Amino acid sequence: MPKDVSANLDFLRAVAVLLVLGQHLARRINPASVAPLTYIGTFGVLIFFVHTSLVLMYSMQRSGLRGRLLLKDFYIRRIFRIYPLSILAVTAALALHLDSGVNGIPGLSHGPFPGVKTVVCQYLLVQNLFHMGSIVNVLWSLPFELQMYVLLPFLFVWVERKRSWWQLLALWGASLFCAWAQPHVFFLSRVSLLRFVPCFLPGIIAFALPRTARLKALLWPVFIFGLVVAYALIPGLETGWFLCFLLGLGIPHFQEIQTSWVRFISNRIATYSYGIYISHQFCIWFAFDKLARQSAWLRFGILAVLLVVIPILLYYCIEKPMIRMGIRLAARGRKKSPVPLAPSNASSPQESVAEQAG
Numbered sequence: 628m629p630k631d632v633s634a635n636l637d638f639l640r641a642v643a644v645l646l647v648l649g650q651h652l653a654r655r656i657n658p659a660s661v662a663p664l665t666y667i668g669t670f671g672v673l674i675f676f677v678h679t680s681l682v683l684m685y686s687m688q689r690s691g692l693r694g695r696l697l698l699k700d701f702y703i704r705r706i707f708r709i710y711p712l713s714i715l716a717v718t719a720a721l722a723l724h725l726d727s728g729v730n731g732i733p734g735l736s737h738g739p740f741p742g743v744k745t746v747v748c749q750y751l752l753v754q755n756l757f758h759m760g761s762i763v764n765v766l767w768s769l770p771f772e773l774q775m776y777v778l779l780p781f782l783f784v785w786v787e788r789k790r791s792w793w794q795l796l797a798l799w800g801a802s803l804f805c806a807w808a809q810p811h812v813f814f815l816s817r818v819s820l821l822r823f824v825p826c827f828l829p830g831i832i833a834f835a836l837p838r839t840a841r842l843k844a845l846l847w848p849v850f851i852f853g854l855v856v857a858y859a860l861i862p863g864l865e866t867g868w869f870l871c872f873l874l875g876l877g878i879p880h881f882q883e884i885q886t887s888w889v890r891f892i893s894n895r896i897a898t899y900s901y902g903i904y905i906s907h908q909f910c911i912w913f914a915f916d917k918l919a920r921q922s923a924w925l926r927f928g929i930l931a932v933l934l935v936v937i938p939i940l941l942y943y944c945i946e947k948p949m950i951r952m953g954i955r956l957a958a959r960g961r962k963k964s965p966v967p968l969a970p971s972n973a974s975s976p977q978e979s980v981a982e983q984a985g
Contacts, residue, residue: 634884634885634889634890634893635883636678636681636682636878636897637890637893637894637897638847638848638893639677639678640675640897642674643672643678643900644904645671645896646667646670646674647671647672647765647907648903648907648934649664649668650664650665650667651733651765651907651908654734655734655915658732664859666858667859667862669858670854670855670858672768673864674871675768676772676827676830676871677826677830677833677874677875679772679827679830680827680828680831681830681833681878682830684779684834685834688783688787697780697783698780700957701776701779703953703956703957704950706953707949707952708946709772710752711945711946712902712905712945712946713750715945716763716905716906716909717749717762717766720735724737724740725737725738725909726738726741727760727764727908728764734764734912735763735764735908735912735916736912736916744757745762746762749761749766752766752770752773754767755767755771755774755819755820758816758817763905765905765907765908766905775824775827779831783831786834786835791835792832792835795831795832795835798828799825799828802821802825806822806868809821809822810822825871828875829871829874829875829876832876836876837879838879839879839880840879840883841882843881843882844881844884846881847881847884850881851874854874858870898942899939899942901941902937902938902942903938905941906933906938906941907934910930910934913929913933914926914929915930
């Protein structure tokens with residue numbers, strides 16, 4: 628296992644993507660269901676937000692870059708991480724004449740070709756700024772990630788200088804007020820990112836907190852599943868704000884998972900998680916729409932194969948090459964001598980590779 632991999636964060640990311648998959652599969656099987664399983668995917672996305680902000684803070688810390696070099700490195704690598712698969716998903720949906728939520732069908736189904744403005748917004752991932760839904764519904768979260776990326780390097784510099792977690796707590800409290808006020812204030816109507824800032828900031832709080840790791844590793848899955856159950860019982864974004872806050876506070880206090888099979892499975896799912904997230908609705912559509920007349924055994928069997936094979940292909944054919952290209956482009960123009968890493972007063976765990984975030 629590479630030294631820069633955190634089994635705990637891999638487990639967290641794996642749980643997050645499986646929650647999203649579970650919700651969409653449950654809703655496609657039984658669209659009328661109101662069971663808790665049909666809400667937990669939203670919490671999976673909120674977990675992604677916490678995870679992403681945390682691993683990107685550690686990525687910036689490891690890079691040792693500051694100033695314009697930090698901004699250049701960060702933004703170029705994020706662009707090459709997020710956009711290739713999102714562009715592929717939108718293109719595939721347009722080519723197959725698919726859209727989300729058409730005729731009341733959860734997930735993807737055949738629909739009319741959208742207008743030019745809609746298509747452009749989908750490709751640029753700015754749907755939320757124009758109050759439009761996503762052609763591929765899982766893409767709804769990516770605009771919020773991209774818009775939060777604008778702020779993360781500046782928050783990183785501030786946290787590295789201050790290392791004052793109580794000031795971050797005050798900032799989280801302010802973000803909570805802004806998130807509550809956003810739908811009620813006219814001039815904030817297009818700043819829907821404010822609704823999710825309380826979910827991103829806990830990752831930064833976890834970064835700023837000293838790592839104590841006094842709680843046994845076996846309690847980490849219990850803690851995560853406890854948060855999932857709490858959200859399932861009281862679903863809603865407001866609940867998610869506070870559960871993400873608890874997650875951010877809890878992350879530094881757990882020892883790393885050492886069970887080899889849990890580490891392996893979590894790492895594999897985490898590695899392919901973005902591909903799973905982007906492609907699973909297409910897999911579900913193919914199994915339940917194109918194969919609708921086939922037996923349930925065949926449909927579920929093919930679905931299982933697609934859910935494994937397609938994310939692996941996406942990772943090795945698109946994600947990994949694009950990540951490497953982003954790293955090479957970001958590195959152009961740097962001085963040959965390494966930039967020394969700024970000293971830090973807080974210890975950090977063996978973190979997930981930042982390229983797996985997003």
